[in-house]
Amino acid sequence: MASPLIIAAFTGALASFGPQGMGDGQIVRVAGDCSAAASQVVAQTGGELLSAVPQGDACVITVLIPGNGSERPRKVTMRVPM
Known part of the structure; x- marks a missing residue:
């Protein structure tokens, strides 16, 4: 089991890799959820x-989309705005 000191050091190191310069009013667009x-x-x-x-x-x-009776299923692609 990892010691609390190692965990604290690792957590502190990870915190330094956060977003840089994000407080200057920039808007960042991220990929939406579909x-x-x-x-x-x-x-x-x-x-x-x-x-x-x-x-x-x-x-x-x-x-x-399943077919009717013995018809094969159909593959349909749709574009939906986010």
């Missing part, structure tokens, strides 16, 4: 989620 968009598309189509990828300010959602 989970809500993916849930929406799956609910609309009744399909199975294959992928959800953020791309710019939208999410590219790919679902597999």
Whole structure:
């Protein structure tokens, strides 16, 4: 088991690697979360989620929609704004 002194030293070292210069009013854009968009598309189509990828300010959602009877399933890709 690691000693508390080692843990404290390690934690202090990690704290020095935080974001630099973030207090100067800059806005940082991060990749959005596509989970809500993916849930929406799956609910609309009744399909199975294959992928959800953020791309710019939208999410590219790919679902597999089951076929009717003996039809093959269809792969559908939709672009949903974030």
